[in-house]
């Protein structure tokens with residue numbers, strides 16, 4: 001800067017900046033600190049005369065933001081971007097000016113943060129989702145953008161008190177729903193915890209106060225036992241001459257609140273956990289301390305977790321164990337090295353600290369964050385709309401993982417509850433799309449089986465196989481969900497188009513016309529009236545049940561006055577042939593489970609397509625009042641496939657009777673899909689089998705074979 005820059009007048013701002021510079025000198029080069037001071041002068045001049053709502057000079061805020069970044073030991077460029085983060089947005093300084101005064105990277109960072117700042121996560125879900133997508137894209141370009149943004153948000157949360165109540169709540173909610181989970185996903189624990197506590201206090205002031213009073217009261221009672229445990233642990237560690245830091249951890253109010261809200265336990269149950277952290281010098285010592293702890297108090301089985309050998313997705317490493325303390329109180333102990341502690345506190349920000357001095361140390365948190373962002377990009381390419389994308393990402397933002405092995409011994413991490421299908425998609429999208437079965441620890445297992453830590457999973461694929469809609473009921477990873485939906489959406493569209501075309505043709509037959517007879521002009525006119533660009537989309541809308549085929553037919557062939565009655569009498573067309581097993585737009589009702597040979601009727605259900613019931617189904621009475629939704633249907637004569645039917649078998653109790661019946665059913669070539677058993681008294685039992693059959697004749701054969709068993713007293717096809 002050529003002209004002498006006016007030094008900002010306020011005492012406080014001079015104090016804030018010298019405090020920041022002191023901190024920076026502890027880890028940056030003198031040259032870099034000088035550059036940062038220049039950025040401060042530049043920023044102070046740009047914001048000259050501006051005030052925050054609190055009445056303080058505006059420049060306080062960027063200095064504090066830079067301070068938060070310096071606490072994380074961020075690099076000089078990030079600190080400068082922190083100081084200048086509002087100059088483009090709020091002072092009209094040009095991006096080019098920032099580039100020429102500082103650097104391209106700094107300008108990009110400031111610009112990125114400004115763009116994030118413009119994003120408002122308003123109540124409307126769709127707008128929020130679209131904004132979230134933009135934010136992810138900005139993060140992918142330079143991850144430091146989100147770090148600066150998080151620092152900005154954290155300082156705004158610290159000074160939230162001056163805002164109007166409504167704005168305060170909006171910002172607090174956004175912080176809890178978007179920013180805290182992102183901080184968590186990036187392993188930035190310190191920032192996450194503070195964002196959560198501040199967000200909780202601002203969003204639910206009453207609950208916050210009640211809970212913090214309860215904690216204060218309960219803390220008094222805990223004091224004695226806490227001290228007792230602490231000195232027992234310290235004593236044992238001293239005895240072994242293990243040098244370490246022992247910290248007792250307070251539960252944070254927001255995590256207490258969440259546990260109580262989600263009914264994990266009552267206040268006392270949740271609160272009465274004594275938590276300690278032992279920080280040591282090396283990985284080796286971690287395991288030695290663990291041994292001493294398990295020797296001091298008995299460990300609670302199944303609670304030990306080795307996140308050192310297998311780090312969490314966000315790079316977090318530590319040993320976790322739970323012990324039975326004195327009077328049976330649970331004690332949670334975390335054991336980790338100083339390095340791990342650092343990563344646990346600041347997550348990916350730890351990367352910049354190590355960058356210069358210890359290049360050899362591979363930073364897990366950093367690589368993992370990049371991997372995550374890359375996956376997000378891929379996901380957003382596949383997701384149909386922003387909402388779907390947001391839903392997918394939300395699953396990812398609240399992880400709780402299991403670790404499983406591929407047959408080659410590679411470790412894959414999946415969210416808890418993930419199934420073989422999730423595993424298949426995690427291996428590769430194509431593997432997921434064509435998987436038909438899975439072996440878990442070398443044994444065949446259903447695809448829906450939830451995986452457990454340490455299992456080896458092998459996926460069996462078949463060319464030509466494709467995703468099943470039923471998978472959506474149990475998959476738990478965003479990747480699997482997005483890919484299955486993507487596949488089904490295309491498929492459903494094709495099927496709906498085809499069904500819609502057949503329905504329309506049938507409707508036209510009812511008024512003595514046919515699709516082939518309709519002039520192009522008539523089509524154009526009706527499409528324009530209904531707002532469709534192509535015949536296919538019109539057909540698809542009919543096929544999905546959103547539009548009545550009959551009404552479209554009437555528009556295509558305007559009916560002459562007085563001829564209506566005649567048509568109804570003479571216009572008799574063949575029923576629609578049902579020629580497929582359950583597809584995307586033809587469903588078989590679960591209430592009556594029709595199989596080929598049953599007399600059937602179809603009912604158009606909007607959004608779903610055509611649902612087939614048996615003519616005798618009890619549920620039909622409900623639909624009787626809406627005859628316009630009925631469709632005449634019949635089975636295609638040569639229909640193939642398997643259809644589930646339910647049979648109920650009453651038997652007298654006999655050893656091995658279930659196995660005998662099951663063998664008898666299999667012998668007829670039918671698969672048993674489900675069995676449920678209700679014991680009525682000591683002597684008699686009712687069993688319900690869901691069996692897959694080709695048609696009525698097949699079912700009759702199954703029933704005949706079962707009936708001839710001596711123990712079987714009664715057998716019937718059940719229609720709930």
Ligand code: MN
Nearest residue numbers: 061085086152
């Ligand atoms: Mn700001």
